[in-house]
Amino acid sequence: MKHVVVPKDSIKDLLESLMTDYKIVAPVREGQTLVYKAVNQVDEVILNDEAAYKSPKEFLFPQTEQMMVFSKDGDIRITEDDTKTILFGVRSCDLEALKIMTAVFTQGKFIDTYFEKKLKNTVLIGFGCQSEKKGCFCGDRGLNKGYSEACDAFLTDNGDQYIVQIITEKGELLFGGFAQIDSQKAVSCESGGQALLEINSDESTLFNNVDWGRISEKCMGCGTCTYICPTCHCFVFKDVVEKGEAIRYKCWDSCMYPKFTMHASGHNPRASKKERYRQRILHKYLYVKQNFGYTACTGCGRCIRSCPVGMNIKSVVTEIMEGLK
Amino acid sequence: MSNPYLPQKAELVEVIQETSSDLDIKTYRLKFTDGGKMDFMPGQFVELSIPGVGEAPFGFASSPLNKEYIELSIKRVGLVTEALHSLKAGSKVWIRGPFGNTFPVKEMEGSKILVIAGGLGLAPLRPLLLYMFDEQNRSKYGDIQMLLAARGSGDFIYRREFEEWRKIDRTSVTCTIDRPEEGWDERVGFPHVLVSEMDIDTANTYAVLCGPPIMIKFVSGKLVELGIPKEKILTTLEMRMTCGVGKCGKCNIGHQYVCIDGPVFSMAQLSQMPGEY
Known part of the structure; x- marks a missing residue:
């Protein structure tokens, strides 16, 4: 593995030079919060130790993504997006989340070609956290807040410079020109350890023997947690008619909403909040693990920080495991 | 890899009224146009689109050996089916598939x-x-x-x-x-x-x-x-679904997805699955 040193004042020049070929998405100040946005001026980029309000998942899986157009003359046009993007300054938790989302969208008999294409056209540049923020629990989920290999290159703050670990050829293309240093002298680049926060039980026990009614009691079903979550990937298609053409969009959907599973007949397999909350927790902590080998929660803490009634997934999972002992 | 969300154009060649108690169930005979085709096996389903209205899943109702046309029998119950019921022969719709597993026709031989x-x-x-x-x-x-x-x-x-x-x-x-x-x-x-x-x-x-x-x-x-x-x-089960290909996260029963692991299940399988359907 190759390490290079990038003086902090060179980062902006580097980004500036890349802006002609790439859309650069990086942490930017918006009001009181930090968000990932397409950058117009490199001066907007903020690389500090703050946690971004939202993850950058929307740049691979947009909240509303145009898929195709049914034209007036009865034909169909696939909407193509060939934008080359650099996702810059992505934290370990969100890189892990993209790894999970990549499994869901690109494994199996069918592949989501929209996601796959965006991923292929994206360079992922990670950036280490120095401190755990309020609500964060990536350590409990076995992640290292300071390092992840689920990207093309990873930046670690080292005073007046960044130490960059180059992981892939895409990373080499961006950082290969900087001065290499002896990897022995580089900052510790170990991936995470054993995940402590896991649900280890079978589907039937978890589904039936947990008091989901009580656990979900204060949830309002607003769905904020699902929008803010870096691993939530459920969607719905919506058609919009504009100027005689029908445009089909793929839009984020949420398992917290009653209509998510409601049949046209009115029958609803997840008719109450209890069933919907159970689905959210078990999808993250069990079903994705059964299907793809990953627990779909990276401990980013966003749902905890954003919940209007103080639901806390970490305490819920802890309580479930305690209850099953 | 091809885009699994991209439908093929089909022409509605015949509409057959099924029920006489009400007019709510009709069978739609569809032929793919522009050289399209769809080979399937019993148990599988399609996603049918009416542009501007939306898309919904329907099981095949015709013989898999019939390569001339496919049939779908559809009850008027929601947005897409309501729009479909207003269409006449000659109308164009969009279909993608086939999706899902099949009845185990080979294993069933001899029984x-x-x-x-x-x-x-x-x-x-x-x-x-x-x-x-x-x-x-x-x-x-x-x-x-x-x-x-x-x-x-x-x-x-x-x-x-x-x-x-x-x-x-x-x-x-x-x-x-x-x-x-x-x-x-x-x-x-x-x-x-x-x-x-x-x-x-x-x-x-x-x-x-x-x-x-x-x-x-x-x-x-x-x-x-x-x-x-x-x-x-x-x-064979039905569920609300968007994608039909195991991505959209709607039709799961526990970790299994009706769209890719089903829609055909045995009672032995269902007895091991959460009763959420």
């Missing part, structure tokens, strides 16, 4: 087949029936006994074909309705009651069920009681 369907539940079983009825295939299967149920005599679908089905070698069709009706000379009563009167070779039978959830529950319970192994009692 007797018991088909129990309620109302529109007969639609996703018709491809299996027509497949087994085919001259090339009929000898591979034992006796085919059908118990077809509907609320009233006007609620059967494919009723025009029953006489033809009865003429097929080693095939019987018993029809039943919920309550007596004037002029009705077949059975009256619920399938789970009538099934215990049937002569079933439980050691060598595959049972295939589809209908309202309550019917599935009672009939499968009765069949297990009679001695048919749960592995050989098959049904």
Whole structure:
């Protein structure tokens, strides 16, 4: 593995030079919060130790993504997006989340070609956290807040410079020109350890023997947690008619909403909040693990920080495991 | 890798009114245009689009051996089906698929087949029936006994074909309705009651069920009681779904997705799955 040193004042020049070929998405100040946005001026980029309000998942899986157009003359046009993007300054938790989302969208008999294409056209540049923020629990989920290999290159703050670990050829293309240093002298680049926060039980026990009614009691079903979550990937298609053409969009959907599973007949397999909350927790902590080998929660803490009634997934999972002992 | 969300254009060539009690169930015969085609096996489904309205999943209702057209039998119940019911022959729709698993037609060879369907539940079983009825295939299967149920005599679908089905070698069709009706000379009563009167070779039978959830529950319970192994009692489920390809996250029952792991499940599988469907 190759390490290079990038003086902090060179980062902006580097980004500036890349802006002609790439859309650069990086942490930017918006009001009181930090968000990932397409950058117009490199001066907007903020690389500090703050946690971004939202993850950058929307740049691979947009909240509303145009898929195709049914034209007036009865034909169909696939909407193509060939934008080359650099996702810059992505934290370990969100890189892990993209790894999970990549499994869901690109494994199996069918592949989501929209996601796959965006991923292929994206360079992922990670950036280490120095401190755990309020609500964060990536350590409990076995992640290292300071390092992840689920990207093309990873930046670690080292005073007046960044130490960059180059992981892939895409990373080499961006950082290969900087001065290499002896990897022995580089900052510790170990991936995470054993995940402590896991649900280890079978589907039937978890589904039936947990008091989901009580656990979900204060949830309002607003769905904020699902929008803010870096691993939530459920969607719905919506058609919009504009100027005689029908445009089909793929839009984020949420398992917290009653209509998510409601049949046209009115029958609803997840008719109450209890069933919907159970689905959210078990999808993250069990079903994705059964299907793809990953627990779909990276401990980013966003749902905890954003919940209007103080639901806390970490305490819920802890309580479930305690209850099953 | 091809885009699994991209549909093919099809022309509605014929609309067949099924139910006479109301006009809510129709069979749509569709031909792919622009050289499109779709090979499928019994049990699979498609996503049908009406641009500007949306898309919804429907099981194939025609024979998989028919390469000329496909048929879908559809009840008017939601947005897409409402729009579909207003379309006339000659209209164009968009279809993608086939999706989902299939009835285990190979494993079922050599067995007797018991088909129990309620109302529109007969639609996703018709491809299996027509497949087994085919001259090339009929000898591979034992006796085919059908118990077809509907609320009233006007609620059967494919009723025009029953006489033809009865003429097929080693095939019987018993029809039943919920309550007596004037002029009705077949059975009256619920399938789970009538099934215990049937002569079933439980050691060598595959049972295939589809209908309202309550019917599935009672009939499968009765069949297990009679001695048919749960592995050989098959049904097909429906769920709200968007993608049909295991991505959108709507149709799961526990970790299994009805769109890719189903829609055909055995009672042995369902008994291991959470009861959330």
